[in-house]
Amino acid sequence: MIQESNTPLWKLDGAKPFIQIKNITKKFGEFTAVDNVSLDIYENELFCLLGGSGSGKSTLLRMLAGFETPTSGQILIDGVDMADIDPWDRPINMMFQSYALFPHMTVFKNIAFGLKRDKVPKKEITERVNAMLKMMQIEEFANRKPEQLSGGQRQRVALARALIKRPKLLLLDEPLGALDKKLREETQFELVNIQDELGVTFVVVTHDQEEAMTLATRIGVMGNGVISQVDEPRDVYEYPRSRFVAEFVGTINIFEGRVIDAQTDYVKIASKEACSKLFVNHSINCAPKQKVAVAVRPEKIKVSRKKPDLAYNCLYGKIIDLAYMGNLSIFRVKLESGKIVRVTLPNLVRENQNPLTWDDMIYLSWDNDSSVVLIS
Amino acid sequence: MTRDSRFLKFSAILGFIFLYAPIISLIVYSFNKSKLVTVWGGWSIKWYVELFNNQQIIDAAMVSLKVAFITATLSVILGVLAGYVLSRMGRFPGKMVVSGWITAPLIMPEVITGLSLLLLFVSMEKLLGWPSGRGITTVIIAHTTFCMAYVAVIVQSRLAQLDDSLEEAAMDLGAKPHSLFFLVTLPIISPAIISGWLLAFTLSLDDLVIASFVSGPGNSTLPMVIFSKIRFGVSPEVNALATIMILIVAIGVIAAMWQMRKKENVL
Numbered sequence: 001m002i003q004e005s006n007t008p009l010w011k012l013d014g015a016k017p018f019i020q021i022k023n024i025t026k027k028f029g030e031f032t033a034v035d036n037v038s039l040d041i042y043e044n045e046l047f048c049l050l051g052g053s054g055s056g057k058s059t060l061l062r063m064l065a066g067f068e069t070p071t072s073g074q075i076l077i078d079g080v081d082m083a084d085i086d087p088w089d090r091p092i093n094m095m096f097q098s099y100a101l102f103p104h105m106t107v108f109k110n111i112a113f114g115l116k117r118d119k120v121p122k123k124e125i126t127e128r129v130n131a132m133l134k135m136m137q138i139e140e141f142a143n144r145k146p147e148q149l150s151g152g153q154r155q156r157v158a159l160a161r162a163l164i165k166r167p168k169l170l171l172l173d174e175p176l177g178a179l180d181k182k183l184r185e186e187t188q189f190e191l192v193n194i195q196d197e198l199g200v201t202f203v204v205v206t207h208d209q210e211e212a213m214t215l216a217t218r219i220g221v222m223g224n225g226v227i228s229q230v231d232e233p234r235d236v237y238e239y240p241r242s243r244f245v246a247e248f249v250g251t252i253n254i255f256e257g258r259v260i261d262a263q264t265d266y267v268k269i270a271s272k273e274a275c276s277k278l279f280v281n282h283s284i285n286c287a288p289k290q291k292v293a294v295a296v297r298p299e300k301i302k303v304s305r306k307k308p309d310l311a312y313n314c315l316y317g318k319i320i321d322l323a324y325m326g327n328l329s330i331f332r333v334k335l336e337s338g339k340i341v342r343v344t345l346p347n348l349v350r351e352n353q354n355p356l357t358w359d360d361m362i363y364l365s366w367d368n369d370s371s372v373v374l375i376s
Numbered sequence: 377m378t379r380d381s382r383f384l385k386f387s388a389i390l391g392f393i394f395l396y397a398p399i400i401s402l403i404v405y406s407f408n409k410s411k412l413v414t415v416w417g418g419w420s421i422k423w424y425v426e427l428f429n430n431q432q433i434i435d436a437a438m439v440s441l442k443v444a445f446i447t448a449t450l451s452v453i454l455g456v457l458a459g460y461v462l463s464r465m466g467r468f469p470g471k472m473v474v475s476g477w478i479t480a481p482l483i484m485p486e487v488i489t490g491l492s493l494l495l496l497f498v499s500m501e502k503l504l505g506w507p508s509g510r511g512i513t514t515v516i517i518a519h520t521t522f523c524m525a526y527v528a529v530i531v532q533s534r535l536a537q538l539d540d541s542l543e544e545a546a547m548d549l550g551a552k553p554h555s556l557f558f559l560v561t562l563p564i565i566s567p568a569i570i571s572g573w574l575l576a577f578t579l580s581l582d583d584l585v586i587a588s589f590v591s592g593p594g595n596s597t598l599p600m601v602i603f604s605k606i607r608f609g610v611s612p613e614v615n616a617l618a619t620i621m622i623l624i625v626a627i628g629v630i631a632a633m634w635q636m637r638k639k640e641n642v643l
């Protein structure tokens with residue numbers, strides 16, 4: 001197969017999606033867990049479904065695995081409709097949040113379970129399981145029971161068990177949720193390497209945006225059973241398309257205001273909250289005087305004691321809170337309107353001769369291309 | 377704290393004396409040399425020797441063991457099925473009623489269970505010709521009806537604790553529902569099944585009331601023989617027999633508890 005180098009499949013016209021989710025709805029009684037979701041996921045992707053609890057992300061994953069039947073809609077995997085295919089016949093494996101290791105079996109038997117069900121010859125099972133144990137660096141635990149393993153070791157066993165059948169698609173439900181922070185970071189990169197090496201398509205469900213950022217080729221942000229935005233991690237962070245996405249992913253300052261001038265290459269907004277006119281250098285589809293919101297990330301904001309020579313995007317306020325985090329400092333600045341703005345500054349020097357402190361009056365500003373206008 | 381703990385110790389000792397003094401005196405008197413039950417005449421094991429020469433008691437013991445063994449096995453099979461259905465059917469209309477029905481034999485007075493089963497067996501014999509007369513078969517059926525309920529409750533509570541994703545993981549890895557049950561569910565709940573079996577065995581061995589209703593001539597269980605002997609005055613032989621039964625039941629209960637403990641450690 002000839003592929004244009006480095007262009008991801010989802011950017012190519014006419015590329016065939018590996019998973020096609022078409023207008024899927026799932027209702028539990030009156031409650032709609034997943035609401036008319038359509039989504040294409042391509043081969044070799046590491047796709048993250050990011051959402052809070054009750055967002056419908058796990059239900060969507062369980063429908064892919066076959067544990068839930070959609071109320072309406074269609075799921076195609078590699079062009080095959082999954083409607084009448086039982087979980088045990090799907091070319092999919094799943095890694096569970098609780099790992100779901102069989103407590104009465106050794107690590108070896110846990111990993112071999114899937115191959116035995118497929119009646120793979122005994123000799124081949126031993127070879128493949130041993131190779132997998134080696135790859136996951138858990139050879140020494142082969143004869144232990146799951147209860148004798150640490151959280152990180154269990155996580156590896158669960159991953160090994162899910163990968164042993166060489167599935168076309170691996171579903172991971174909060175794969176790093178049960179690990180402590182340090183182990184989590186190591187495992188994140190490992191997971192990406194494994195995915196790269198084996199060329200399996202991964203769909204990961206997580207509530208942790210940092211996890212989604214580091215793992216994903218693309219992120220689908222879910223809330224209330226709907227996918228609000230599907231984009232590459234950078235775009236989800238820098239160009240959120242709605243207030244929900246902007247606020248869910250990372251922290252962001254949002255100023256409400258009204259459009260005073262909208263052209264093809266810029267929008268001017270008057271915001272009482274910001275006590276300033278705001279300028280955004282991208283266009284939106286809006287009417288004059290329409291209510292909109294301008295969103296700026298805390299790290300995009302510049303701080304100065306002197307008034308910068310700017311007609312737009314220039315705010316003035318008092319520092320009411322500051323926190324030194326080591327690599328950066330967080331400031332909370334109260335504007336005249338009472339609005340509190342969050343600013344983060346990197347700590348570039350060890351000792352600042354004239355550090356910003358409580359009750360200092362400062363000017364906040366940002367570049368025209370640093371903010372986004374949100375309509376919904 | 378020390379004052380409290382002294383009080384606690386005192387109540388514990390009092391409670392245990394209340395519970396076990398009669399049993400201990402029974403065990404001690406089973407080694408009594410004297411023919412009179414209430415008079416101590418020195419240590420001896422002659423009542424045990426006599427007990428093993430009493431064919432009536434040996435026969436009754438064999439009947440009881442046979443009944444208990446088959447009852448426990450049948451109860452486990454039916455009880456596991458019932459417990460599995462109750463915990464895995466999800467919500468369906470009338471679930472409360474169905475689970476109530478299954479556990480009703482637990483609280484039903486034994487006299488009523490015995491009487492109703494007797495009536496059932498008699499009318500079945502008239503209509504169907506089976507079971508012909510009353511004997512071991514009818515006792516087994518009767519014991520299974522109430523022992524099954526205990527097993528069902530134990531298995532259901534074990535299954536309720538079980539992580540659903542274990543069964544889903546097995547399915548996901550290619551196990552069809554029937555093989556999933558035998559490969560994953562059954563081995564994981566096996567401690568509950570073993571303790572259920574032991575409990576059913578002990579309950580069946582102990583039962584007097586229901587067996588009295590549904591047993592026939594020549595098929596008396598051990599408790600029935602003891603009860604009928606006591607009506608003619610307590611003999612030291614019965615003390616010896618009771619001691620042996622206490623031993624068997626104690627072993628059964630301890631084994632069941634040990635299995636439960638082991639199960640708790642697994643998950």
